[in-house]
Each structure stands twice: as structure tokens, then as C-alpha cells.
Amino acid sequence: MSSIDDGEKFALGTEGEQRPWQDAYRALVQSFEAGSGRRYVGHSVPRNDVLYKVRGKAKYAANIALPDMLHGRFVRSTYPYARIKRVDVSKASALPGVRCVLTAADIPDDRLKVGSLVKDTPILAKDLVRHVGEPVVAIAADTLEIAHAAAALVEIDYEPITPVLTPEEALKEDAPRLHPNGNLIANLSNAVGDVDAALARADVVLEDTYTNEPIEHSYLEPQGGISFIDPDGVLTLLVCTQYPHFHHKQLADVTGLPLEKIRVIQTVIGGAFGGKIDVTIECASCLMTLKTRRPVKMLLENEEVFSATTKRHTMKIRHRLGAMKDGRIVALDMDILADGGAYSSYSLIVAGRCVVHAALPYDIANVRARIRTTFTNNMTAGAMRSFGIVKLAFATESQINKLADELGMSPIEVRRINAVETGTKTVTGQILHAVGFKKTLDAIEPIYEERKKALAAGPKKPGVLRGLGLASLGYGIGYSGVRNPSTARIELTEDGIVIANCGTPDIGPGSDTALAQIVGEEAGVNIGRIRVVSGDSTKTDDSGPTSASRTTYFSGNAAMLAGRDFRRQFSDLLAKKLDVTPENIRIDNDQVIVNNKPMRFEDACATLGSDVKQIMAYGVFNPDSELDFVTFKGNPYPTYTYATQLAEIEVDIDTGKIEVPRFWAAHDAGRIVNPMGAEGQIEGGVVMGLGMALWEKICRSDGYIQNPGMRDYLLPGAKDAPTEITTIFIDNEDETGPFGAKGVAEASLIPVPAAVAAALHDAAGIRLNAMPMEAETVVKKLAARKGNKP
Amino acid sequence: MANIDITLNVNGKDHRVAVRSTEMLLEVLRDRLGYVGTNKVCAQGICGACTVIVDGKSTTSCLALAAQFDGARIITVEGLEHDGKLDPLQEAFMKHGAVQCGYCTPGFLMSARAFLNDNPHPTRTEIIDALRGNICRCTGYKKIIDAVEDVAARSAR
Ligand code: FES
Ligand code: FES
Numbered sequence: 003m004s005s006i007d008d009g010e011k012f013a014l015g016t017e018g019e020q021r022p023w024q025d026a027y028r029a030l031v032q033s034f035e036a037g038s039g040r041r042y043v044g045h046s047v048p049r050n051d052v053l054y055k056v057r058g059k060a061k062y063a064a065n066i067a068l069p070d071m072l073h074g075r076f077v078r079s080t081y082p083y084a085r086i087k088r089v090d091v092s093k094a095s096a097l098p099g100v101r102c103v104l105t106a107a108d109i110p111d112d113r114l115k116v117g118s119l120v121k122d123t124p125i126l127a128k129d130l131v132r133h134v135g136e137p138v139v140a141i142a143a144d145t146l147e148i149a150h151a152a153a154a155l156v157e158i159d160y161e162p163i164t165p166v167l168t169p170e171e172a173l174k175e176d177a178p179r180l181h182p183n184g185n186l187i188a189n190l191s192n193a194v195g196d197v198d199a200a201l202a203r204a205d206v207v208l209e210d211t212y213t214n215e216p217i218e219h220s221y222l223e224p225q226g227g228i229s230f231i232d233p234d235g236v237l238t239l240l241v242c243t244q245y246p247h248f249h250h251k252q253l254a255d256v257t258g259l260p261l262e263k264i265r266v267i268q269t270v271i272g273g274a275f276g277g278k279i280d281v282t283i284e285c286a287s288c289l290m291t292l293k294t295r296r297p298v299k300m301l302l303e304n305e306e307v308f309s310a311t312t313k314r315h316t317m318k319i320r321h322r323l324g325a326m327k328d329g330r331i332v333a334l335d336m337d338i339l340a341d342g343g344a345y346s347s348y349s350l351i352v353a354g355r356c357v358v359h360a361a362l363p364y365d366i367a368n369v370r371a372r373i374r375t376t377f378t379n380n381m382t383a384g385a386m387r388s389f390g391i392v393k394l395a396f397a398t399e400s401q402i403n404k405l406a407d408e409l410g411m412s413p414i415e416v417r418r419i420n421a422v423e424t425g426t427k428t429v430t431g432q433i434l435h436a437v438g439f440k441k442t443l444d445a446i447e448p449i450y451e452e453r454k455k456a457l458a459a460g461p462k463k464p465g466v467l468r469g470l471g472l473a474s475l476g477y478g479i480g481y482s483g484v485r486n487p488s489t490a491r492i493e494l495t496e497d498g499i500v501i502a503n504c505g506t507p508d509i510g511p512g513s514d515t516a517l518a519q520i521v522g523e524e525a526g527v528n529i530g531r532i533r534v535v536s537g538d539s540t541k542t543d544d545s546g547p548t549s550a551s552r553t554t555y556f557s558g559n560a561a562m563l564a565g566r567d568f569r570r571q572f573s574d575l576l577a578k579k580l581d582v583t584p585e586n587i588r589i590d591n592d593q594v595i596v597n598n599k600p601m602r603f604e605d606a607c608a609t610l611g612s613d614v615k616q617i618m619a620y621g622v623f624n625p626d627s628e629l630d631f632v633t634f635k636g637n638p639y640p641t642y643t644y645a646t647q648l649a650e651i652e653v654d655i656d657t658g659k660i661e662v663p664r665f666w667a668a669h670d671a672g673r674i675v676n677p678m679g680a681e682g683q684i685e686g687g688v689v690m691g692l693g694m695a696l697w698e699k700i701c702r703s704d705g706y707i708q709n710p711g712m713r714d715y716l717l718p719g720a721k722d723a724p725t726e727i728t729t730i731f732i733d734n735e736d737e738t739g740p741f742g743a744k745g746v747a748e749a750s751l752i753p754v755p756a757a758v759a760a761a762l763h764d765a766a767g768i769r770l771n772a773m774p775m776e777a778e779t780v781v782k783k784l785a786a787r788k789g790n791k792p
Numbered sequence: 793m794a795n796i797d798i799t800l801n802v803n804g805k806d807h808r809v810a811v812r813s814t815e816m817l818l819e820v821l822r823d824r825l826g827y828v829g830t831n832k833v834c835a836q837g838i839c840g841a842c843t844v845i846v847d848g849k850s851t852t853s854c855l856a857l858a859a860q861f862d863g864a865r866i867i868t869v870e871g872l873e874h875d876g877k878l879d880p881l882q883e884a885f886m887k888h889g890a891v892q893c894g895y896c897t898p899g900f901l902m903s904a905r906a907f908l909n910d911n912p913h914p915t916r917t918e919i920i921d922a923l924r925g926n927i928c929r930c931t932g933y934k935k936i937i938d939a940v941e942d943v944a945a946r947s948a949r
Contacts, residue, residue, distance in 0.1 A: 058829020
């Protein structure tokens with residue numbers, strides 16, 4: 003546990019374990035450096051945790067064991083909606099080896115409920131269960147086997163209530179109230195212009211309804227963590243989460259301990275995608291540690307991940323689009339009904355984002371958007387990559403593709419006519435800057451034309467139809483319309499290690515590496531000597547979660563400012579020590595140049611000796627993003643990212659199976675900090691988008707999930723991925739971003755389903771408005787079409 | 793429940809363990825012997841995260857009863873490096889950006905290592921086929937396949 007005491011990111015091991023590999027990493031980085039221009043930003047530097055990961059040494063939560071550790075487990079509701087008549091834990095408690103059995107009765111009422119935005123989710127259910135899989139009892143025992151055995155001895159009597167399983171039912175007057183304030187989690191709307199008048203005078207009006215199925219994030223690493231009391235009496239939680247600072251504050255509320263007596267450290271995280279932002283094991287685990295004074299480890303099983311963690315929202319989107327013959331879109335009207343499930347989680351954020359994004363990336367004068375999200379007795383819907391916008395894009399982009407067909411125009415041309423540009427005013431009244439949307443269309447156009455010709459001319463495969471389809475997106479970076487600052491603090495050690503403390507944790511995409519690149523670039527030091535400490539509630543400030551593609555832009559800006567401050571403080575300090583003027587000191591390429599004489603950075607640090615401790619460089623980035631959620635006026639995001647993607651598909655006429663051999667993604671993500679990392683984000687997002695478009699669905703029946711686990715849930719594998727994915731980053735710099743960067747992660751998946759749907763129409767002449775576009779549906783539609791045209 | 797005494801040779805080191813008849817190889821490796829580099833995800837033989845090499849063959853250790861492996865030679869991700877030198881696959885995974893969250897990485901490395909040992913010069917299609925039993929949610933597979941292909945191309949014919 004020395005690694006915790008000396009304040010390092012626990013996850014990467016002790017100083018002694020780190021050093022040789024730190025050196026190896028430095029050597030690795032050197033081989034990637036370019037000779038001129040920027041040294042780090044814009045280069046494909048390998049991730050700074052990659053050596054641990056390829057060696058099997060990364061300390062994921064599951065891999066951490068502490069002496070005397072107990073193993074925790076939940077007993078979960080077996081009903082979608084029921085009153086709890088009796089909970090009897092006496093037999094479970096009596097089992098030898100059981101150290102703690104926790105029920106709602108052990109938690110004071112005013113501390114029982116937690117939640118990301120609204121505290122409506124009981125740590126353990128009391129009186130009522132609202133979904134299958136809701137935790138009712140938590141157990142900690144000497145071994146996992148004993149915990150399992152004890153769980154089987156818990157007796158719970160339920161009185162089932164007829165569950166509410168769809169938003170339509172939830173909105174009925176006589177529907178049972180699932181929560182004290184009723185069944186609506188969100189009811190938001192915004193309108194600009196006169197939509198009805200514009201629709202009335204439009205040459206073409208297209209109306210359709212678009213739907214999707216719930217999706218599991220399917221990060222590979224299950225939720226898990228270990229809580230313990232450290233030698234100073236601090237309740238410490240090591241946990242795979244996207245937002246350690248949130249848990250830090252929440253645990254203070256739940257335990258009644260002061261904030262300085264609690265520490266939450268993010269472990270190396272095995273994927274998240276929005277699925278590790280809410281509460282799962284955190285509170286129960288810590289409460290059991292406080293009761294037993296022993297470490298408690300809780301890890302979810304794959305089945306629990308599927309049946310009892312948040313899912314992607316299902317939405318029914320009624321969409322109307324009005325356009326003139328020349329291709330100008332004059333009106334967009336959308337009405338969304340979403341299933342938020344049992345608890346509120348991030349539903350409100352998803353809803354807000356949908357309203358704000360209604361028209362993007364298009365400039366439409368008359369727009370009306372409404373979303374209602376209700377509680378039901380399904381598993382809670384929460385945050386997932388894109389916060390709902392992938393469904394919006396499926397609807398809007400499909401409509402635009404239909405419009406292009408209707409008008410006999412190219413889908414690129416229709417988009418170009420309506421595209422937002424720098425200076426466009428959005429539905430919230432924001433004036434956009436640094437818009438590279440049209441450039442993404444320009445980048446895709448020649449490929450589209452070339453492939454169209456190739457498919458028309460190319461050899462026909464018997465029984466296979468081929469087609470092309472494209473779709474676009476505009477996406478706001480960061481929280482919607484609330485201030486969400488990031489900070490960075492930089493310290494220095496005598497042996498020349500630059501420690502950058504950034505609050506937003508790396509949840510897999512390599513943001514720690516991007517932040518190191520930014521600090522290295524700005525401070526002039528080799529990034530091999532930079533250690534990014536992120537996601538530790540004691541070591542770093544609350545800088546918001548890693549979500550909404552915000553880390554590069556928000557924390558990157560903070561890191562850049564801190565790097566600048568570091569350079570200044572370092573030069574001032576050394577100048578004083580050497581009795582020269584600070585202007586005569588430069589840091590460049592890991593060297594310190596004093597009066598034109600270079601010295602190694604380490605030597606300069608040694609010269610400073612213990613004075614290095616005086617360096618406390620700081621950067622804060624707090625852009626002015628504000629939105630009035632009643633009038634929907636304001637600047638919800640400091641910047642936006644744009645993209646156009648093109649899918650080439652093959653449809654097997656007999657089986658309906660769709661393959662996607664080629665895919666192109668042209669993105670305006672500002673200046674790219676790490677091309678290899680950013681490409682990896684796009685490729686991963688595209689394949690995740692294909693999963694959602696074609697295969698993935700959580701099957702539900704009567705409130706029960708029928709396929710709780712990977713065996714019955716079709717995740718895309720290597721054979722399902724396109725054999726060619728081409729990423730194009732268009733040249734666009736956003737002067738408000740760090741070195742011109744915006745953000746990448748979520749945008750990659752958003753246009754995918756609409757692009758595939760368009761390609762399916764191009765190939766086979768059928769349109770599907772429901773995701774996933776399954777093979778059976780395709781076959782049926784093909785047969786129906788044949789029937790119509792003998 | 794009767795325990796069964798077995799010997800497992802893991803990464804060149806012999807371990808004597810008494811295992812329960814229901815115990816899976818993955819549990820023995822992780823919980824008894826401390827080889828935690830091998831990850832557990834689905835425990836259903838679907839995701840490949842738990843892949844290790846047993847007597848030269850890639851094996852999903854979550855579904856393999858440990859008791860069957862008395863005397864077996866097992867290689868885990870910890871056994872890929874030798875004398876501080878990484879396996880070419882590990883180098884290639886770093887270089888090509890084939891690692892994001894890394895949870896799938898040990899499984900992919902072991903599947904690829906077993907495959908390349910049998911077939912050092914595969915085509916790209918053969919590589920994709922060999923990796924069909926491993927799931928990665930982060931990378932979209934391209935960079936993983938690139939990395940394996942790079943190693944295959946560089947190994948002497
Ligand atoms: S954990 Fe063994 S295959 Fe998934
Ligand atoms: S890198 Fe995250 S699952 Fe493969």
C-alpha cells in the first residue's frame with residue numbers, strides 16, 4: 003500500500019515498479035518524435051500506460067487484493083415492480099464467514115438515496131423495488147463463495163405490482179406513479195420560427211417515426227472496486243469510474259464523514275462509454291467497510307452488468323422535415339418519447355442535449371423539438387456515448403437522405419445547401435465558430451463519386467446487393483449549458499519528474515497521454531518525464547467527469563495554461579538561483595538553455611535542489627457556456643465537432659445479412675493532438691455504431707432482460723468490422739482549443755446507423771426506421787418488395 | 793468436496809496446487825497463483841479475454857476445468873516477455889495503437905501468439921479468422937489486426 007501513501011496513481015504500481023518502464027517509455031517516445039515543428043502535439047505518441055497494459059501489469063480493480071479483504075455481493079430484486087413485505091437476513095448473517103449483511107434498514111432515510119443528477123436511487127431498495135436487478139441486500143464475507151451462499155439464504159417476500167413497461171403507459175392518466183413527482187423525468191421543448199407555417203408552404207414534407215432498442219455499453223471490464231480505511235483513517239475507495247470526484251462528494255453525504263476523510267481513486271479502467279458514471283458498488287462497499295473496518299471488494303458479474311447497469315435510452319422519434327424544391331430545408335419538427343427506466347440517472351442531460359441538437363449540423367429557420375422522458379419499470383437508462391444524439395442523427399439524417407432521393411439530388415449537395423458555417427446562428431442563438439462541416443462533405447464527395455462508379459461498373463456478386471450511404475453530424479463538446487471548468491496543477495521533483503495533476507480521468511481512450519503531450523509541448527519537456535495523475539479526489543481538483551468528449555478540450559486547455567505557468571515559474575526560479583535574468587532562460591526540447599548554453603533538464607532540476615518544491619503551476623479553463631433551459635437561449639457548448647461518414651455495404655439476398663466492407667469517416671475535430679489515438683477512437687466508434695445499427699439489442703419481456711450476458715448479445719467481432727476503415731481528419735484549427743483541438747470520442751459513432759440505413763436503401767431499395775436493422779427484417783422486406791413487383 | 797492435486801507449469805515455473813473439481817483454470821491462475829494479467833469478463837467462453845496458451849494451443853481459461861490440466865505447460869501474458877525484452881507482438885501492439893482500455897489486450901496477445909506460432913506467415917484474412925474468438929469494444933479491431941500483420945510480415949521466412 004506504499005503506492006497509495008506516496009500519492010501515486012495506485013493503478014500503475016509503486017515507484018520501484020515504475021522506474022525501469024518509465025525509462026523504456028521515454029525511449030519509445032523518442033523514436034516517435036518528429037524533427038521539427040511541434041514535438042508532441044500532432045504526433046502519434048504511444049499511450050503512456052501501454053507498457054503496463056501489454057505486459058498484463060495494469061492494476062484494474064479486479065486485480066487488486068488487500069490483506070484481510072472481504073468479498074461483497076448484492077442480492078437483487080427478482081421483480082420489475084413490487085412492494086417489499088419482508089426482508090429476513092438472519093440465516094445469511096448466521097453463516098460462518100459472513101461479516102456484514104446490509105439492508106436499507108441500516109441506512110438512515112436521509113442518506114439512503116443517491117444519484118448523478120437527482121438523488122432518487124436508493125443504495126438498497128426500501129419498501130419498493132422498481133426494476134429487476136435492483137440491489138436489496140449487500141453482503142460481505144470472507145470469500146466470494148460464502149458471499150454467494152449467504153445471498154441464497156436471504157429471504158425477501160415481495161408483493162408484485164403490475165409494472166409500467168413503456169413510456170406510453172407511463173403517461174396515461176391512470177398510470178401508477180412510479181416516483182413521488184410523477185412519471186416524467188424530462189419534459190423539454192424549444193421552438194424557433196413558425197414550423198407549422200413553414201411546413202404548410204414547403205414543396206416536400208417527409209414524415210416518419212424512428213426507433214431503437216436498448217443497448218448495453220459492453221465495456222469489457224465489469225464495474226468493481228475496493229474500499230478500505232487507510233492508516234490515517236481515511237475511507238478510501240479504488241474504483242473504475244468516469245467521475246471519482248462525484249463519488250467523493252456523494253460518499254460524504256452517504257457516510258456523514260467530512261470530505262477530507264474520504265478519498266476516491268480511479269483504477270485503470272477497462273472501458274466505460276458512459277456506463278461507469280453512475281453509482282453501482284461504491285456506496286454499499288464503503289458502508290460495509292465502515293461497519294467491518296475491513297477492506298471490501300465488490301465486482302459485478304457479466305450477468306449483472308447486462309441486467310442491472312444502465313442502458314442506452316430507447317426513443318420513439320416522430321420526425322417531420324419540410325423542404326423546398328431547390329433543396330433548402332425550411333422546417334424540422336421532432337417529438338421524442340424516451341424510456342428512462344426506473345431511475346433518473348442522466349436522462350435529463352440526454353433530453354437537454356437532444357433539444358439543443360435538434361437541427362445540427364444544419365441551418366434551419368423553423369425548428370420545433372420536444373422530448374418527454376418517462377420513468378418505467380425497465381432497467382434505468384443512462385449516459386452512453388453521444389448522450390442520445392446517435393438516435394437523433396438516425397432520424398434526421400435518414401430524413402435528409404430521403405429528401406435527397408425525393409428531389410433527385412446528391413445527398414452531399416442537400417447537406418451542403420443546408421450546412422452550418424462559421425457565423426451561423428443556432429436554435430439557441432449561439433453564433434458558431436471554427437466550423438469545418440463543409441470540409442467534411444468535400445472530403446467525402448470524391449470518394450462517394452468514385453465508389454458509386456466502381457459499384458455500378460464492378461463485377462456483380464451473385465446474390466449480393468451493394469450500396470453506398472452517408473450521414474453527418476454536429477456535436478457540442480462538454481456539458482450542455484452549465485459551466486464545467488477543468489483545472490490542472492503541475493509540480494516538479496528534484497530528479498526531474500513533472501507531475502501533472504488533472505481531474506478528468508483517462509477512461510480508456512488515452513486522454514492522459516494527450517494531456518501529457520499538451521503539457522510537454524507547452525513546457526518544453528520530454529513527455530516521458532511527465533506523469534499525469536488523474537482521477538484522484540485528493541490529488542486533483544474536481545474537473546468534471548470524463549464524458550461528452552470534453553477531456554481534450556477542457557482539461558487540455560487547463561493543462562496548456564498550467565504548462566505555460568510551469569515554464570514561467572521554472573525560469574524565474576532558476577534565474578534567481580543562477581543570478582541571471584529570466585529572459586535569458588529557455589526550456590526547449592528537454593533542455594534548459596541559460597545564456598545560450600544548454601544544460602540537461604535533470605541537471606537544471608538538480609541545481610534547483612529542494613527549491614523545485616516552490617513550483618506550483620496552475621491552469622484553469624472555464625469557458626462561458628450557459629443555457630437557459632426554459633427559453634433554450636444561450637451558448638450551450640464552447641465548441642462543436644462535425645463529421646460526414648460513408649458506408650459501403652453488401653446485402654445477402656437470401657439471408658438478409660449485411661456486411662460493411664468499407665467505411666470512411668471524415669471528421670472536423672480541430673487540430674488532432676494524437677492522430678493514432680484519435681484514429682483508434684474513430685475506428686472503435688464506427689464499429690460500435692455498426693453494432694447498434696445491425697445487431698445489438700437488449701431483449702426485454704415483462705420487465706425482464708432475456709439476454710443478460712455476452713453469450714446472447716451480439717457484439718461485433720473482428721470479422722464484422724469493415725476490412726477497410728479510412729479516417730480523414732480535415733484541416734481545421736479551433737483557436738479556442740488547446741493547440742487548436744476540439745474533441746473526438748463520441749462523434750465517431752453518431753452518423754453510423756443512418757449511413758448504413760442509406761446504404762441499405764441504395765443497395766436493396768428498402769428503408770428501415772428501426773434499429774437494429776436485423777437480417778430477418780431485411781429478408782422479409784426484400785420478399786415483400788419482390789411480391790409487390792412480380 | 794475432494795481436492796485434486798495437480799502440477800501446472802506456468803511461464804516456465806512449476807506450481808503444485810490442490811484444486812476443487814469445479815474450479816476453472818482462470819480462477820486458479822488469477823486467485824491462487826497470482827497471474828492476474830489474464831482478465832475475466834464473460835466467463836462463458838465468448839469474449840476471449842481469458843485466453844492463455846495451454847500446451848501450445850490457445851484456450852479460454854474461464855471454461856477449462858483446472859483439474860484436467862495436470863502437467864500442462866501454460867503461458868500467460870506475463871510469460872510473453874523474456875529477460876526484460878518484450879515479445880514482438882507486445883511491441884507491435886504498442887506501436888500500432890492496438891491498445892486502448894487494454895482489458896482485451898492479454899487475450900488478444902495470447903490468441904495471436906498461439907496462432908503465429910502455428911502459422912508464422914498468415915494472410916490478413918487468416919489473422920481476422922484467428923481472432924474471431926476475441927472481443928474488443930474499444931478499438932474497432934483494425935489496429936489489432938495491423939499489429940499482428942506487422943509481426944507476421946517481419947518474422948523471417
Ligand atoms: S472470460 Fe473467458 S471467454 Fe470471456
Ligand atoms: S482495448 Fe478496450 S476492449 Fe479492447
